[in-house]
Amino acid sequence: MTVARFWRKIPNRYNLIGTHCTTCGKHYFPPRTMCPTCRRDGKMEAHKFQGKGEVVTYTVIHTAAKGYEMQAPYNLAIIKLDEGPSLTGQVVCGQEEMEIGMRVRSVFRKLGEESEKGMIYYGTKFVPE
Amino acid sequence: MRDVAIIGIGCTKFGELWDRSFRDLFVEAGVSAIEDSGIQGEEIDSLYVGNMSGGRFVEQEHIGSLIADYAGLASTLNVPATRVEAACASGGLALRQAILSVASGYDNVVVAAGAEKMTDVGMDTATDALAAAADREWEGIMGATFPGLYAMIAKLHMHKYGTTSEQLAAASVKNHHNGTMNPIAQFRNEITIDTVLNSNMVADPLHMFDCSPISDGASAVVVVAADIAKKYTDTPVYVKATTQASATISLHDRADITTLDASVVAGQRAYKMAGMTPDDIDMVEVHDCFTIAEICAIEDLGFFKKGDGGRATEAGETAIGGRIPVNTSGGLKACGHPVGATGIKQAVEITEQLRGTAGKRQIDGAQVGMTHNVGGSGGTAVVHIFSRNR
Ligand SMILES: [Zn+2]
Numbered sequence: 440m441t442v443a444r445f446w447r448k449i450p451n452r453y454n455l456i457g458t459h460c461t462t463c464g465k466h467y468f469p470p471r472t473m474c475p476t477c478r479r480d481g482k483m484e485a486h487k488f489q490g491k492g493e494v495v496t497y498t499v500i501h502t503a504a505k506g507y508e509m510q511a512p513y514n515l516a517i518i519k520l521d522e523g524p525s526l527t528g529q530v531v532c533g534q535e536e537m538e539i540g541m542r543v544r545s546v547f548r549k550l551g552e553e554s555e556k557g558m559i560y561y562g563t564k565f566v567p568e
Numbered sequence: 569m570r571d572v573a574i575i576g577i578g579c580t581k582f583g584e585l586w587d588r589s590f591r592d593l594f595v596e597a598g599v600s601a602i603e604d605s606g607i608q609g610e611e612i613d614s615l616y617v618g619n620m621s622g623g624r625f626v627e628q629e630h631i632g633s634l635i636a637d638y639a640g641l642a643s644t645l646n647v648p649a650t651r652v653e654a655a656c657a658s659g660g661l662a663l664r665q666a667i668l669s670v671a672s673g674y675d676n677v678v679v680a681a682g683a684e685k686m687t688d689v690g691m692d693t694a695t696d697a698l699a700a701a702a703d704r705e706w707e708g709i710m711g712a713t714f715p716g717l718y719a720m721i722a723k724l725h726m727h728k729y730g731t732t733s734e735q736l737a738a739a740s741v742k743n744h745h746n747g748t749m750n751p752i753a754q755f756r757n758e759i760t761i762d763t764v765l766n767s768n769m770v771a772d773p774l775h776m777f778d779c780s781p782i783s784d785g786a787s788a789v790v791v792v793a794a795d796i797a798k799k800y801t802d803t804p805v806y807v808k809a810t811t812q813a814s815a816t817i818s819l820h821d822r823a824d825i826t827t828l829d830a831s832v833v834a835g836q837r838a839y840k841m842a843g844m845t846p847d848d849i850d851m852v853e854v855h856d857c858f859t860i861a862e863i864c865a866i867e868d869l870g871f872f873k874k875g876d877g878g879r880a881t882e883a884g885e886t887a888i889g890g891r892i893p894v895n896t897s898g899g900l901k902a903c904g905h906p907v908g909a910t911g912i913k914q915a916v917e918i919t920e921q922l923r924g925t926a927g928k929r930q931i932d933g934a935q936v937g938m939t940h941n942v943g944g945s946g947g948t949a950v951v952h953i954f955s956r957n958r
Contacts, residue, residue, distance in 0.1 A: 469706040496825055498719035499772040505696045507711045515716050517820045525820040527710045539727050550709060560709060
């Protein structure tokens with residue numbers, strides 16, 4: 440990703456800031472400008488998530504994504520936040536600790552890097568609660 | 569809307585075709601489909617091309633013009649050519665656009681083609697290009713790979729329904745077996761459950777042999793108004809349904825991770841459009857980009873109850889001769905998966921089956937077939953139903 444494209448969403452990535460529709464009450468992460476339920480009738484506001492939730496499903500990635508080779512193998516999970524929405528994120532712990540239904544909380548970590556540009560991406564990962 | 573029929577099919581061999589260029593491939597597929605149909609170039613009203621990522625794989629955009637040009641349809645005939653993109657569902661979507669343009673009455677004779685040349689770049693570039701089918705900003709950036717997303721579907725499917733790695737492997741073994749009988753298939757060798765389980769782990773629980781390969785290839789079909797089909801062939805294959813559905817691009821936004829909502833909805837729309845049920849389908853080509861994708865597909869399309877796909881596959885119910893043969897072509901796993909070409913190749917296989925020309929893969933008495941083409945982790949699904957009878 441380009442620097443600008445990544446930086447644009449830094450507050451959201453660093454602090455788990457998503458959106459909340461005040462019309463229907465639903466929370467969204469990643470952030471959305473339009474509520475899929477209310478569409479044009481929805482009024483969206485920024486919402487900071489607590490960063491706690493549970494693992495819906497997971498995998499251990501052995502063949503890494505580009506820029507993530509140094510981290511392999513790594514745990515990737517879909518995490519359902521307590522406020523409702525689910526997101527994709529890494530869980531930093533031993534492979535054998537991973538379990539569907541386990542409680543996790545968010546932490547600030549390096550995500551990945553692009554060797555040619557020297558870019559390092561930071562953002563949210565998760566650890567067992 | 570008018571009825572539409574397929575009257576010509578063509579396909580290159582699928583595989584790592586080092587000596588063939590992108591344009592060589594689609595010209596070969598297009599010419600063989602046109603020859604098979606008996607039409608003349610002058611009769612072609614328009615051309616639709618499925619291609620996922622010419623920009624990443626061969627650093628070429630403007631694929632429509634390129635294909636029309638090198639197929640001899642541009643310089644004097646000026647045939648309109650439109651590239652269609654929906655990640656791995658690009659081919660199916662190109663076919664759907666071709667059918668719609670004939671059904672609408674706007675065109676009478678249309679070529680739908682699909683092409684992808686994936687092996688001109690390194691494996692890491694190819695993998696990264698494919699990862700663009702997921703949400704780059706909220707899946708890719710977290711370290712998600714394509715196998716990783718489907719691995720998370722598999723993990724939950726196992727957890728909820730007791731599906732096993734052996735059951736997943738059975739889909740791969742069956743597709744390799746079917747591939748041995750398909751002259752265009754990338755892999756024409758038998759494998760065993762152990763071949764799959766002993767191959768490298770890519771993303772737990774998916775092994776390398778649970779994953780479809782990186783491939784080169786092209787395929788094409790000629791579709792015409794059903795009323796004129798018999799002018800060209802004694803065995804037209806009629807389009808009974810063409811449907812498409814969208815779902816969230818990110819896997820994490822789905823209500824049930826083990827269900828591809830787009831497949832369910834596209835399937836239901838197709839049955840309704842054709843006035844049919846899953847029991848009417850004699851064989852189906854599903855989008856097995858990973859073994860778990862085949863298991864989900866046969867459930868989502870209504871052939872098996874959610875959760876039963878693994879057991880049914882292990883029991884041979886989806887083999888040739890089984891209750892509902894799945895991926896007689898060898899599927900994406902064994903026939904190969906040049907992404908833009910796959911959706912068209914599925915229609916080529918069903919046409920062969922309905923014509924009765926599928927050789928050793930032939931399903932006896934095949935009357936009705938289905939194709940199912942998926943983009944990404946399920947953000948797009950395209951379903952077609954074809955029949956020997958109008
Ligand atoms: Zn709302």
